[in-house]
Amino acid sequence: MLEGYLPDAFFDEMFLPDGTVRPHCAPLLERISGLDQNDFMARKATCELYFLTQGVTFNVYHDSQGSERIFPFDPVPRVIPANEWEHLESGLTQRITALNLFLHDIYHDQQILKDGIIPRSFIEQARHYRPEFRGIDVPADIYIHICGSDLIRDEKGEWLVLEDNGRCPSGASYLLENRKALKRVFPDLFDTSSVRSVDSYPLEVLEMLRHIAPRKSGNPVCVLLTPGCHNSAYFEHCYLAREMGIEIVEGRDLVVRDNVVYMRTTRGLERVDVIYRRIDDDFIDPVVFRKDSVLGVPGIMNAYRAGNVALANAVGTGVADDKAIYAFVPDIIRYYLAQEPILQSVPTYLAAKDDDLRYILDHLPELVVKATNESGGYGMLMGPAACKTEIAEFRERIIADPTNYIAQPVVSLSRCPTWCDEGMEGRHVDLRPYIIYGETPRIVPGGLTRVALKKGSLVVNSSQGGGSKDTWVLRQ
Amino acid sequence: MLSRVANTLYWMARYVERADNLARLIDVNRHLLLDNETLGSDRIADFWRPIILCTGDEELFQSIYPETHGEDVIRFLTDDPRNVSSIASCIAQARESARTVRDQISDEMWEEINALHLFVRSDEAAYLLKEAPPRYYERIRRSVATFLGISATSHTRDEGWEFMQLGRHLERADKTTRFLDTTSYLPDDGQGGIGAPGMLHWTAILGSCGALGAFRAAHHRFDVEGALSFLVFSRNFPRSVRYCADRVDECIHLISGSPRGGFLNEAERVSGRLLADLNYGNAQDAMALGLHPYLDGLQERFNRIGELIFETFVLMPEMFESQRSMQQRGHDALTAWQEQQQQQ
Structure with a gap:
């Protein structure tokens, strides 16, 4: 199956540069090699059918057929040895701890600004900064309850944080469903004794939700708030709600009376204590944020301010995963924890700084440029892959609005053997582990490995032709 | 139970039942026709007209098919996407309802209704409907029966x-x-x-x-x-x-x-x-x-x-006081855009 596979000049997750297998991947390689190619392809098709019949699909917007597609799945797992996982775990725990302290500070005294670590203008211009919430205490002082940080590896194999998704990170259902599909269709590939289980994810989230309930007595009522069944992640919302055994609600199911949130049931109103919301700040309350929101709950922010309901994640966390603030995270870690960052960030140039702007404009063909207020792989320039007109166009945009842009050197992501039409080839991958911050930060041993299925592509987003893999964290 | 969820479950069951009844109606009428092979095409049209009338969709039918032919009626009632009461449309709506409240129904119920939906949209279904209609309708009745059986034993x-x-x-x-x-x-x-x-x-x-x-x-x-x-x-x-x-x-x-x-x-x-x-x-x-x-x-x-x-x-x-929010939310461009907000 893997004869003639070439690691090339990239860091390969399974092979050393000389083509021999990495020791922790040896058992897996042996099992893959034992598979017959036709059998492998037939079983890959079975996986796809599994996703289709399970309805593990996302809606394709702007498609009049209302068609649903599956997120392409590659059966070759990505393996992370125990010692590397320990390193990631401590690095991510350090990072989320610092980001939470940062958010608490930003929404209270703003000591970090007074001490001149971050220029005030970067906070005030951050699109997701919510000055309305300064001075408000949130339950247990936790802001980012669920964080989906994107990690990548450079050509030497060093782990880097690419971005922290601290608002409504998605994809956890794929982490769980990929594992299920693989176990079901490739049981002979799966090594139960050495791969750590990820099944506890929904329960860990539920535990966290219950931890932040403002009413400590009794059985807190937790719900998941979705934008609706036309959202591309609706499958995931339903899936998680079901796994946790909580209600999935839309904005119209909730009402606020005297600063308390209730849901409308067939027997009248029932009080809600904790809301795992998958709706952006912008839409959550038409009274406070976007007036035209039809998805939100009028008055819910008053209930939140009054401390009668907890939201996960808190309002205003977007300031911590802002692409410009990202450049300051190493300083944030040093400032609040007096520690050196365990996980490195990608060097970042801020167009808002004069020196950096000059550098960016001089080196556009080598850089990745990102708009600070976009996500999902939109509003991006991949310098090395862009044509002259695109570069010229971005140059104009950056000059017109420098505060909205950052640039980073291209990191040639690590590769993992992936089944392509012509056989097994190396494709670039990233990793999104999910950090759950309740009583303490906890990370489910695994994550969503996204893979850029297009040859040579470095963009792994599902909206841009990405697929995913099961991620194995080994016990030893 | 959330009122919206109760309403959705109610409609899911109604649409499944509706699809089943339509399948029965068409299949039996087709059998009857076989016993009346001597009927002229006018009489065949007369034979089908009551079915259109009794499902209450006569106006829509006439706007799509100005002349009534047996085959047209069957298409119209079975898998015409323009008819929101066709079997295929009912199944699509039942399945969409099931998808919306998937956390409330058992996995097996979902799998069965989703499988039925995928079948109705498949090439196999189109082939059966053309070459062996009784098998098409039987598939639908059996799948509905399976769905009811699963519901009865798992809900x-x-x-x-x-x-x-x-x-x-x-x-x-x-x-x-x-x-x-x-x-x-x-x-x-x-x-x-x-x-x-x-x-x-x-x-x-x-x-x-x-x-x-x-x-x-x-x-x-x-x-x-x-x-x-x-x-x-x-x-x-x-x-x-x-x-x-x-x-x-x-x-x-x-x-x-x-x-x-x-x-x-x-x-x-x-x-x-x-x-x-x-x-x-x-x-x-x-x-x-x-x-x-x-x-x-x-x-x-x-x-x-x-x-x-x-x-x-x-x-x-x-x-x-105000019923604004529980009414079926209109699906206009603004709502669509908001619902489709990106998830990180």
């Missing part, structure tokens, strides 16, 4: 279950009256009157309801009185109007928690009154009123019960 007997039962039995009662009502639209008998339904027709209707064996065992005659006695007034046949009305009444009381035989809300009052009429009525009463007006009256009362259930358990008008 907790909670409020959600009662709402599904409500939807199923209201739909079933309505469709049984519509099967019977096809006789009111029979083509002209050539002497200026309405053609009288013969034994063949009663056999077809009873067949639609899967009631032939049970009907014979009850020793009724194949005439209007026999059919009415059985399909409207039978105490224990699961597709009879009376049986369904009894289940509806039971479900409403189970949901509200009030004892049967009395009423606490308007839905219970109207349902109890209908049930009393059925309990103490008989075929002669119905025939004295005229079959069509009688069935029409029943359908109106089912509709009213459906509305009252929505008002009582979903809208709860006494609790809310």
